């Protein structure tokens with residue numbers, strides 16, 4: 001016999017939600033939202049399980065209640081308080097555990113615990129009328145209250161707000177009721193997370209959570225730990241919406257590629273209502289049958305509350321489309337042919353493109369999904385063996401080449417069976433249907449795995465061409481445009497050019513050494529296969545950044561200076577700064593390990609071992625500063641002082657030095673070993689007046705620190721406030737005008753550390769610093785490396801040789817060092 005708990009679980013639900021109508025019955029991962037709520041709450045111990053709804057919703061909700069072991073109670077629509085008290089009049093319980101139907105990810109363990117805590121508090125003479133855990137994710141919590149107290153409260157309040165809700169009747173009247181908001185135990189305490197479903201965007205987040213949990217094979221109802229894991233997973237944190245072309249004339253390849261990636265990676269796919277690609281619905285059905293969820297197909301893009309990255313696969317976007325789609329969010333484009341690609345945070349080229357002048361972040365045809373069915377090598381005497389020909393010129397065949405191609409092949413190979421894919425089996429094809437050995441068929445699902453059956457595939461430049469090559473077929477392209485012809489040439493395809501399709505032009509294509517182009521792709525085939533969905537998942541978590549100096553996003557994107565696999569760099573149109581504008585790499589945390597491990601990795605010795613050499617540099621810098629400032633009794637603040645070699649040098653020269661660094665252990669070293677004043681701070685968050693008793697300094701320095709600030713504008717403002725008028729601000733940083741940057745710009749950006757957010761060009765430093773009140777007084781080019789000059793690389797000249805010495809002299813004379821020191825005066 002079940003022990004009486006004296007508890008009732010009551011889930012409150014209505015179907016007339018204004019923001020997301022009918023959300024309780026909306027299908028989420030295979031069952032209604034409400035079903036998730038009920039199955040979670042059923043885990044909480046109680047005598048009664050009720051759904052409290054209104055008359056209008058009752059009939060629709062009843063079947064779900066029955067299925068999950070809940071009773072259904074109908075009461076007033078708006079006076080929810082009355083709905084609860086009416087229900088409570090029909091049952092005899094002490095404690096009510098209340099949940100709402102828009103929260104599919106309730107923490108049932110927390111619900112059980114808080115109910116037990118509530119009962120504990122009511123033992124003896126104490127009275128607790130209402131209790132809830134605070135700090136749970138928004139949408140995972142429940143309320144626990146006394147049935148008796150609620151009835152009493154309902155009789156005492158006329159306030160409409162109290163009647164529209166339930167809890168407020170108690171907790172807004174704390175003079176009469178004892179209500180406790182208890183900080184949830186740590187394992188439930190995640191106030192930054194959101195799991196409720198209030199808006200459409202929330203619903204998409206909920207789908208991502210379910211999709212993640214299912215992909216992990218977790219059993220329902222999900223535990224707190226599992227839900228938290230999902231909320232923190234990249235696939236939930238960084239949603240992505242794929243935007244394929246569904247425009248007539250662009251073929252079906254874009255849509256299929258997006259749907260495949262969505263199926264594999266759990267992305268959303270945006271299909272607008274005004275799509276004109278006729279095959280869209282049948283292709284969607286095909287992917288639904290493979291397991292794609294209908295929830296993944298969306299016709300509006302989620303808003304700020306669940307901002308996705310946008311990934312387009314659309315052939316060629318207009319400037320206006322680029323502008324709209326790239327607003328406020330990470331924006332990635334696949335095989336984008338537009339002239340306006342500066343709007344794109346990231347460009348991924350998969351099908352080799354002739355538009356190579358437009359650099360991509362990554363070009364990799366290994367993302368083409370390879371057919372698994374491949375022909376065995378029987379390439380010799382190919383001509384005699386041609387028995388099956390596939391003509392596949394896109395469902396729409398805008399240039400009407402299908403019939404001429406079929407005719408040419410029928411003449412050439414009267415015995416061969418010719419199959420042509422057309423979207424429309426009506427005229428003009430009907431005249432040919434049934435004649436000779438030709439067959440017209442509709443677009444085939446899973447064509448990729450059927451290509452190997454054909455000896456020859458006739459198609460346009462595009463995905464099918466590459467797939468057919470990989471499948472080992474002979475491939476002949478029919479270029480429709482000049483661009484396609486150039487591409488066919490560039491990528492070693494046999495093709496029939498702009499001449500008419502004739503038996504002679506067909507002959508020359510058939511005799512081309514490129515007919516079986518698979519051999520040219522052997523390199524690509526080696527590292528097969530790369531997962532597009534995994535790569536897109538990584539891109540979706542990428543961060544877009546604005547100019548660190550100006551701190552705001554411009555209306556028109558700043559021009560792109562360099563793209564590489566993990567980053568995109570731009571030049572700010574306003575201030576001229578070169579900056580990292582997009583990165584897929586997680587932020588580095590400066591910890592002790594930086595000095596002990598990374599430093600050693602980079603320089604082959606520990607920072608401490610390098611101390612004296614760095615200190616010698618410091619002595620040189622101090623004398624430059626002294627020569628510029630002509631100050632007496634100077635005070636100096638070194639920001640990012642690390643283990644203090646520069647502080648030590650300046651102190652040796654009689655300067656009153658102070659240091660600050662983000663790393664505790666470095667600051668401790670300065671304090672204890674060097675006996676110099678230093679504090680830990682994350683600049684610009686430091687109050688020097690409080691820490692050192694000094695509001696302004698004669699000298700402020702930053703050695704290889706300035707490039708690490710994402711918020712450089714506020715850093716420079718803070719520095720300006722810390723330097724006395726006429727005082728010196730000096731810093732060193734990698735140079736964007738050194739030999740490495742000048743001789744191979746893209747390589748320079750590629751090897752630029754991923755935590756360098758700005759690249760300083762000495763020639764532009766004055767213009768960038770002036771608005772902050774600094775005037776550049778002296779620029780010293782440092783880091784001279786003859787071995788990085790193309791002439792030395794080419795000739796292999798050794799250190800000490802004349803060529804080497806001359807190059808070194810040139811580097812110094814032309815200020816081509818890879819690092820730079822900039823000394824400026826506060827004006």
Ligand SMILES: [Zn+2]
Pocket residue numbers: 547548549550551572573574575576577
């Ligand atoms: Zn700027």
